[in-house]
Structures are given as structure tokens and as C-alpha cells.
Amino acid sequence: MQKTYKTGPHAGRQSQGMSTQTSADQRPVRFDTKIAVLLRDDLETWQRLNVTAFLVSGLGTQLPEVVGEPYIDADDTPYLPMFRQPVLVFEGGKEVLTAAHGRALQRGLPRAVFTADLFATGNDTDNRAAVRAVPTADLDLVGIAVYGPRNAVDKALKGARMHG
Known part of the structure; x- marks a missing residue:
């Protein structure tokens, strides 16, 4: 199965869905910002998908700059807009998630959380x-989504690995 992010072992491959190339000059686009989801590595597949969907929905509602223009097909059928850049999905143990959450808070990055209680x-x-009902330090995190400058998101997610 082809991965939808544009890094790692499939970096040269383009998906049919979201392109990271401009139509004018075909050079890869390098975004100054990053949308990233970090999932706890002990989740079942259905939980990973559900948590990811919930987390990214929060970013799109509060950060209009992450959303592109609406889509229209060749028959003029309209579709909702989506994120203007790829969403990178990472995974890590509970400790990695807790540390990433703390660093995202320290850096003031926009974030969404999903706790085990939400299941x-x-x-x-x-x-x-x-x-x-739960203090920040006691949240049983199973996923977070963060958005911000690439280097700040990378530093917040230190220790996480690409979801595979």
C-alpha cells in the first residue's frame, strides 16, 4: 500500500490524491509549516484512523490558513476544500506522546488532543x-495533532517515528 506522506522510503513517489508539486514548474513545494499527528503506538487500526480524523478536524476549524480552496471536477461537481498541505502521521510510546505534548505546549503550537477516555x-x-475533568499532566493521551513552523513541530515531536 502506498503511503500518502511525501517523506521516508517513498519520497520520490507521487500519490494520486494530494500532490506536493506546483502545476506551473513541477518543482516540489516545501511548506514553511507542518501539520502532524502523533499517535500512541499501541492503538488498534480502527482507533488510529478514528483518532487521526478527530484530531485533524480541530486544526481545520480554528486555523483557516491550513485549508485550501474547494475542489471542482471536470463536470463542475463541487467538493469541500481540504488541507493545503500533507498531514504527516507519526507514532510513539506513551512517554514520547507525553513529552511531545509538553513541548507543543511550551512552544505555544496550536494543538488538538485525544485521550483514552474519549473511546x-x-x-x-x-x-x-x-x-x-483531567489535569493537563494526567491526561491519558492517545493522540495529538500540532501545526506550526516546520522546525517547531519537528522539535515538539522529537523521538517520534513516521507511522508505518
């Missing part, structure tokens, strides 16, 4: 209440 809730109100 037991069924709606947004209960989700927010579950996070609100």
Missing part, C-alpha cells in the same frame, strides 16, 4: 467533559 464517550459534549 468511551459518544458525543462532543461528553468528549469535552472527559478532557475537562
Whole structure:
């Protein structure tokens, strides 16, 4: 299966979905910012997918600069806009996630969190209440999403590895 991010062993390969090349000159685009998701490495596949979807939804609602223009196909059928740049997905142990969360807070990076408690809730109100009930240092994090300057995101995610 082809990976959708543009780093690692498939760096030269382009996906049919999200391109990192400009249409004018075909040179790779290097974004000054990075969207990254860090998942705890003991999650089941369905949990990884669910957590990733929830986390990135938070970024798009609060950071309009991460969202591109709407899509339109050749038949003029409109589609919703998506992120203007790739979302890189990383994984790490509980300690890596906790440390990355602390560094993201210290750097003031926009972030979203998903805790283990959210697997037991069924709606947004209960989700927010579950996070609100736990002090920052005690959150049982299973995933975070961060956005910001590339180097700041890289430093926040130090120790994490690309999700594979």
C-alpha cells in the first residue's frame, strides 16, 4: 500500500490524491509549516484512523490558513476544500506522546488532543467533559495533532517515528 506522506522510503513517489508539486514548474513545494499527528503506538487500526480524523478536524476549524480552496471536477461537481498541505502521521510510546505534548505546549503550537477516555464517550459534549475533568499532566493521551513552523513541530515531536 502506498503511503500518502511525501517523506521516508517513498519520497520520490507521487500519490494520486494530494500532490506536493506546483502545476506551473513541477518543482516540489516545501511548506514553511507542518501539520502532524502523533499517535500512541499501541492503538488498534480502527482507533488510529478514528483518532487521526478527530484530531485533524480541530486544526481545520480554528486555523483557516491550513485549508485550501474547494475542489471542482471536470463536470463542475463541487467538493469541500481540504488541507493545503500533507498531514504527516507519526507514532510513539506513551512517554514520547507525553513529552511531545509538553513541548507543543511550551512552544505555544496550536494543538488538538485525544485521550483514552474519549473511546468511551459518544458525543462532543461528553468528549469535552472527559478532557475537562483531567489535569493537563494526567491526561491519558492517545493522540495529538500540532501545526506550526516546520522546525517547531519537528522539535515538539522529537523521538517520534513516521507511522508505518
